[in-house]
Amino acid sequence: MAAEQKPLMPKATAVWLVDNTSLSFDQIADFCGLHPLEVKGIADEDVAKGIKGMDPVSAGQLTREQIEAAEKDPKVRLKMAPPKHKMPVVKQKKAPRYTPVSKRQDKPDAVYWILRNHPEMPDADIIKLIGTTKATIQKIRERSHWNATNIKAVDPVTLGLCSQLELDLAVSRAEAKRERAEKRAAKAGTTLLPLHDLPGAPAAETPAAEPVAETGEDSEA
Incomplete structure (x- = not known):
C-alpha cells in the first residue's frame, strides 16, 4: 500500500493553516505529516x-x-488533492555548495538554527544544505566555536543560504529516516529518545543567553 501523500513543504503549510484556519493541531499535524506538538510549537x-x-x-x-x-x-x-502538475526532480549537487563571501559569515547562524529546530537532521545533510563542515557543526553543537557567544539562530532561507524548497526537502528526508528508525525500534521493543534528548542536541536556552555572525572561520567555497 502506497504511503499517503503529504505537502511538499509541510511546515510552511502548517504555518498557513495555523494562521488562517480554526483546524485543530491534530488535524493540521495529520495533514502535514508533523507531530501535534510541532504544530503547537508553530x-x-x-x-x-x-x-x-x-x-x-x-x-x-x-x-x-x-x-x-x-x-x-x-x-x-x-x-491531499491529486496533483495537477508533476514536480520536477531536484537533483542533489555532488560538488560542494558555493556560498558568496558576503554570506559565509552567516553560516554558523544557519547551522545553529537547524540544530535547534531540526535536531533530527544528520550532519551530512546540513553540510550539503549550508555548505559548511562537520567540524564546524560539532563546535557549534558543543558551544566550543570561537565565536559561540555571538552566534544566533537564523533561518537559512532568510539568510539566502538555501531555498525554502531545499530546506523542506532536507527536513522531510530527515523526518522520514527518523520515522523508519522509530518503526524499527518499536518492532524491537525499544523507544527512541525525544529529539531534544538526542546526543549532541543543543540544550534549550533563554533569549538572553542565545547567541551574531561568523567572520573568521569556514573559508570553504
Whole structure:
C-alpha cells in the first residue's frame, strides 16, 4: 500500500493553516505529516520561525470546502488533492555548495538554527544544505566555536543560504529516516529518545543567553 501523500513543504503549510484556519493541531499535524506538538510549537511561535506560510488552497493541495468541513468536525481528516502538475526532480549537487563571501559569515547562524529546530537532521545533510563542515557543526553543537557567544539562530532561507524548497526537502528526508528508525525500534521493543534528548542536541536556552555572525572561520567555497 502506497504511503499517503503529504505537502511538499509541510511546515510552511502548517504555518498557513495555523494562521488562517480554526483546524485543530491534530488535524493540521495529520495533514502535514508533523507531530501535534510541532504544530503547537508553530502556534506558540517556538517552531518554524521565519518560515513564510504557504496557502495549500492556492497550491491546489486542498479545497476551501474541505477546510470548512474539517473546521466544523474535529474528527474529519484532510486529504491531499491529486496533483495537477508533476514536480520536477531536484537533483542533489555532488560538488560542494558555493556560498558568496558576503554570506559565509552567516553560516554558523544557519547551522545553529537547524540544530535547534531540526535536531533530527544528520550532519551530512546540513553540510550539503549550508555548505559548511562537520567540524564546524560539532563546535557549534558543543558551544566550543570561537565565536559561540555571538552566534544566533537564523533561518537559512532568510539568510539566502538555501531555498525554502531545499530546506523542506532536507527536513522531510530527515523526518522520514527518523520515522523508519522509530518503526524499527518499536518492532524491537525499544523507544527512541525525544529529539531534544538526542546526543549532541543543543540544550534549550533563554533569549538572553542565545547567541551574531561568523567572520573568521569556514573559508570553504
